[in-house]
Each structure stands twice: as structure tokens, then as C-alpha cells.
Amino acid sequence: MSSLPDTFDPYDDATQPAMNIEHYAETWVRVPKQPLFRRPVTLTEITGPTRLAAKLRPGDNDLAHPYPDKPRAMGQLITVSGRVQDEDGRPVRGTVIELWHANCNGRYIHPMDANNPNPLDPHFVGSGRVTTDDEGRYEFLTIKPGAYPYPNHPTRWWRPPHIHMSIFGDGFMSRLVTQMFFPGDPLNDVDLILQSVPDPAARARMVARQIPMAEMPVLNVMGFEHDIVVRGHRQTPFGQ
């Protein structure tokens, strides 16, 4: 039981993506025109579901070899691991992370991607769910996703390989959906979604770090480390 409640400052626009992106057509018709209203923070915003795993069952931390009696998924095997922390650096324990990404051919398992000319991989599930441990750590095994084109505009661009991650955190205001990118990919520099975050340091934090090969326990698996910070910090005690 905490004596001081979590507080939530508004996000800094420099470290968050623009809502309207010129060549990302869907943003033109789905982003409100009215300014957003500032609301006071009350109990309902600083609380959130604490037993989500009962509804969103974790355990799918192997996207690369999900069916024990079948071959593994095509593509470069990777692990992605890291810590989820709040703004004070406290570990966010027992929180559900959902993740999903394209297969090695840049195709999703989704009806919206049914016209993708690239093949599905019957041995790749494309999504998983993990829970952070007592130190806020998570890890999953998967394959490196392929790039794919953003098609819905005359000015097309390649989306670099990326992994979607949905994190619940400790409360309603901590909820985060983000994308993780891979270091050194030249497509990162032309991705309008990654580049919509104004602050270069904030963009850099969306890019995973490759773990040196010598530190990986298995020779044929590439390791990536990706730490995530969700919103929320303790109030400064009065007088300090």
C-alpha cells in the first residue's frame, strides 16, 4: 500500500509522436480537430486493472516455435528482452505486455493484410503475450520481422522492421502502445511514424540495442534489449 499516490504529468510533445502526419492519410480523418481538454487527475485515472492476466492469459513468449511438433518459423531467430519501469525507475511488476509483428516477409496474420502478395508462414503465430517479473523484466523469442510498404498514399514509404508492443502498466494513465525498431536499419530514417517523434533522443529510445554476440547463450539467436518507461511517478513529499 502506497502512502503517496502516483501522479501523471501530461506527456511532453517533443518526446511523443505528432498526431497529424502529412503522408499518413489515416491521421487526417481520425484525429480530433478540437483541442483536448485538461482534466484533473482523480482516483479513476491513477488506478487500473491489477489482475489482467486472468482475462489476457500470458504464456505465449515463443512466437518462433509455437507448435512443438512442427518446424519453427522462417526468419532470423531473435530474443527481445528488457525492463518496464515507471518515471521514477521503479520496476513495473506483473504487467501484461502484448506484442505482434509481421512475419519475415513483411506480412501480418490479419484480414486487413489478406491482399499482401507475400506468403504467410504457417509456423509463425505473429503475436504473443508475456508478463513482467518482479524486476519488471520481460523476454520473448521470435523472428525478425520483414519490412513492408505503407501503401495508402501517393507518397509511399517503407515501414522498417518493427514490433508492436502494448503495455498496461499500473494504471489507466500508464497505458502505452508503442513500436520497437531495430538498430542500424536505414529504413528507420525514412519511416514517417518513427520520425514523427520530434526529439532525436526520444526516437533513439524506440530503437532496441543489440546484445553483443559473445553475451548470447545460443549461437544462432540474435539478442535485442529494449527497455520501456511507462508514465507515473511518486509525488514529492511536502517540504522536501
Added chain:
Amino acid sequence: MTRLIPTASGTVGPFFPPHFFRPGDNDLTVIAPGAPAAAGRRIHVFGHIYEAGRVPRWNSIIEIWQADAGGRFAHPNDPRAAEADPHFMGWGRRASEDDGYFDFITVMPGGYDDPVSGARRAPHINLSVTGSGLMRRLTTTLFFPGEPGNDADPVLGAIGDPALRARLVLGTAASPRVSHGLAAYSIDIVLQGDGETPFFVD
């Protein structure tokens, strides 16, 4: 103390895995199939979501979060957490359908004296929208019609214009899909354009 900066948001995109939705994810009255029912009056909350030009927006991911029937949250930040309904999680999720339709079965949330702001919170449901074209989530709060506490609610009161406040008060039309035999409450979520829903700074 060093403050870490929250990781940047990114759009959910159009490919949120369909199998992340399971039957019952939009039914807050039981935590799992066959589990004991939550206390309180069961209600059906439904609506449609639209983008600019009143075009139905399908494939939106809508999540809700609310107090239990007694106005409590089963969360360490609530001083009354120990009294919270053990059979109520307070969270649900649903993707909007082709015509923008979404719905939840839940219990009527209780109001409460807010220990953070000192204000009285009227019964309400927090709602967030994510999906393709939304680089950050949109959040708003739904209120119930005829609640005397609405006028003094600090979040509803953060919206100055009464006509805009009215857009966050649920209607009582029946669902075009299914009745469940429950009191039904309806809302239009308009992302952009005429009748645009007021959203809050996240």
C-alpha cells in the same frame, strides 16, 4: 532524483491481432467464464464510432475502465481497495465492427468521494480509443443521464461548454443489435467533425 522519460507512443496500426479478443473480453460482469458474478446492476453500454464525415470507423480498439458498483477500485491507490468487489476487474476491450458498433456488458459504476482531488466523482466509465491513424490513444469519460452528481463532477466540469459536456452523457436508446434484457446506454464516439466527441489530454 533522475526522472526517466516515458517511451514514445506508436500507432496500434490496422493489424492488432484478432485472436487477442476473446469472448467475454467485453463483459465486465464476470472475470472469467463461469466465475461468480460481480455485484451491482448489470447494464449494456453500446455505441458507434465514426471518423470525419460520419464514416463508421471499424477496427478501432476500445478499452474501458471503471469503478465497481460501490465506487471502489481493486488497486493499491484506492484507500478502500480492500472493500472492492473481488469479482469485478473493471476493465474490458472490444474492437468496433464494420458499422462502427461496439458494446460492453458491465455493472453500473458507483460514484465516490475522490481522495486525490477532494471532489465527488459521479458514476462514470473511462474509455480509450486506439487504432490505425491514431499515433497516441484518445481518452474520454462517459457519464450517466440524470445523475445529480454530474454537475459537480470535476472531469465533466473541465469542459466549459454545456453542449460539449452533453456529448459525454450516455443516452438511453436501445441497442439495434441485442437487448440482453438489460438497461441500455448509448454513445456516439465521433473522432473528428460534426458532433466531435470531447477528448481529454492523456
